Amino acid sequence: MKKTIFGITRFALSAMLFATVGCASTKSAGTAAGSDADAIMQLSTITALVSGDYYGSMTVADLLKHGDFGLGCFDAVNGEMIIVDGVCYQALGSGEVKKADMNETVPFATLCTFESDFSKTIANCPDFTSLVSELNGAVLEHGANSLYAVKVHADFPSIYVRSETKQEEPYLPLDKALAVSQTEFDYANVSGTLVGLYFPDYMSKLNSAGWHFHFISDDGTKGGHVLNVRFANATAEFDKASSFTMLIPDTSSFQNAAINAVRQESIDAAERASKGE
Numbered sequence: 001m002k003k004t005i006f007g008i009t010r011f012a013l014s015a016m017l018f019a020t021v022g023c024a025s026t027k028s029a030g031t032a033a034g035s036d037a038d039a040i041m042q043l044s045t046i047t048a049l050v051s052g053d054y055y056g057s058m059t060v061a062d063l064l065k066h067g068d069f070g071l072g073c074f075d076a077v078n079g080e081m082i083i084v085d086g087v088c089y090q091a092l093g094s095g096e097v098k099k100a101d102m103n104e105t106v107p108f109a110t111l112c113t114f115e116s117d118f119s120k121t122i123a124n125c126p127d128f129t130s131l132v133s134e135l136n137g138a139v140l141e142h143g144a145n146s147l148y149a150v151k152v153h154a155d156f157p158s159i160y161v162r163s164e165t166k167q168e169e170p171y172l173p174l175d176k177a178l179a180v181s182q183t184e185f186d187y188a189n190v191s192g193t194l195v196g197l198y199f200p201d202y203m204s205k206l207n208s209a210g211w212h213f214h215f216i217s218d219d220g221t222k223g224g225h226v227l228n229v230r231f232a233n234a235t236a237e238f239d240k241a242s243s244f245t246m247l248i249p250d251t252s253s254f255q256n257a258a259i260n261a262v263r264q265e266s267i268d269a270a271e272r273a274s275k276g277e
Contacts, residue, residue: 038115038239038240038241038242038243039112039113039241039242039243039244039245040110040111040112040147040149040197040241040243040244040245041066041067041110041111041112041244041245041246041247042109042110042206042207042244042245042246042247043057043058043063043072043106043107043108043109043110043246043247043249044057044107044108044109044246044247044248044249044254045108045205045206045207045246045259046108046205046206046207046208046267047205047206047257047259047260047262047267048107048108048249048254048257048259049073049107049108049174050173050174050175050262050266050267050270051173051174051257051258051259051261051262052171052172052173052174052177052257052258053107053171053249053253053254053257054073054075054076054077054107054167054171055075055076055105055107055249055251055253055254056074056075056076056104056105056106056107057105057106057107057249057250057251057254058105058106058247058249059102059103059104059105059106060088060100060101060102060103060104060105060106061102061103063088063106063109063111064083064086064088066111066245067083067111067112067113067114068083068084068085068086068111068112068113068114069083069084069085069111069112069113069114069149069151069195069239070083070109070110070111070112070149070195070197071083071109071110071111071195071197071212071213071214072106072108072109072110072111073106073107073108073109074090074100074104074105074106074107075104075105075106075107076166076167076168076171077107077164077166077167077174077177078090078092078093078165078166078167079091079092079093079163079164079166080161080162080163080164080214080223080224080225081100081106081109081214082195082214082215082216082223083109083111083195084151084193084195084216087099087220088100089216089220089223090104091161091163091214091216091222091223091224091225092163092165093163093164093165093166093181093183094165094183095163095183095185097216097217097220097221097222097223099220107249110197110207112149112239112241114149114151114237114239115239116151116237116238116239117238117239117240118138118142118238118240119235119236119237119238120134120135120137120138120235120236120238121233121234121235121236122134122152122231122233122234122235122236123232123233124232124233125229125230125231125232125234126230127228127229127230128226128227128228128229131211131213131229132210132211134236135150135196135198135211135236136211138236138238139198142238142240143240144200145200145202146200146240146241146242147197147198147199147200147203147240147241147244148196148197148198148238148239148240148241149195149196149197149198149238149239149241150194150196150197150198150236150237150238150239151193151194151195151196151236151237151239152193152194152196152231152234152235152236152237153191153192153193153194153234153235154191154192154194154231154232154233154234155189155190155191155231156187156189156190156191156192156229156230156231157188157189157230157231158186158187158188158228158229158230159186159187159190159192159215159226159228159229159230159231160184160185160186160187160226160227160228160229160274161184161185161187161214161215161222161223161224161225161226161227162178162182162183162184162185162224162225162227162274163182163183163185163224163225164177164178164181164182164183165181165183167181173262173266174266174270175266175267175269175270175273178269178270178273179273182273182275184227184274184275185222185224187217187222190217190222191217191218192215192216192217192218192222192223193215193216193218194213194214194215194226194229195213195214195215195216196211196212196213197211197212198210198211198212199212204264204267205259206246208267208271212271213225213226213229214226215229227272227274228274
């Protein structure tokens with residue numbers, strides 16, 4: 001089934017097991033218009049982005065009609081996107097963080113209307129590896145082949161994030177672009193929210209397999225893609241998805257993107273590469 005919306009092609013596949021994949025439906029009052037309470041919506045694919053398709057195909061205003069919690073990036077990869085409580089933040093390569101312009105366009109994003117289904121207390125998290133281990137335990141308990149959004153609000157003694165400067169054409173593949181344009185920031189004693197998404201391995205050509213986190217501070221002045229983190233005594237709130245919707249950009253850049261040529265190593269490098277730690 002496919003349908004054109006905002007110049008985007010909506011694509012859905014029905015699944016017999018795990019996550020049901022389908023078109024988003026109109027929600028009840030109090031949730032984002034045009035979104036499904038249990039759906040995770042994605043614009044484009046991680047492989048298209050990593051291949052160098054950095055051209056925005058949807059405005060921030062239209063994106064927010066599909067959810068109030070998520071992450072992504074902006075046209076020309078001009079900073080990291082963090083969406084919390086329906087507010088979209090743009091963490092720029094300079095370190096400046098601002099509320100995104102509603103007319104700014106987006107090449108890739110994943111979001112949902114966050115509703116907590118269950119939670120897990122994390123008594124101590126000394127690093128990113130420990131965070132992933134704690135969250136994986138909950139995922140295994142509730143279904144490792146489903147999709148999850150997770151929200152962790154905490155006081156962070158230390159959090160290490162990255163962003164990147166705006167890219168210039170001709171665009172390099174993302175892992176190569178980050179190697180020369182990635183900027184990193186080590187924040188101490190800051191309160192804020194981790195915005196996390198989990199995709200199982202079988203969806204690795206659509207999104208980064210495993211966990212992907214962005215961060216925004218409570219005052220909205222610090223944020224980015226999380227590379228390392230330390231905190232204690234926090235509660236992770238999980239939203240388990242029962243459906244997945246992907247909007248396919250109806251753009252020449254997407255249609256001509258070398259998606260099949262992207263190797264898993266390039267996706268992994270774009271996700272976790274760090275110059276400083």
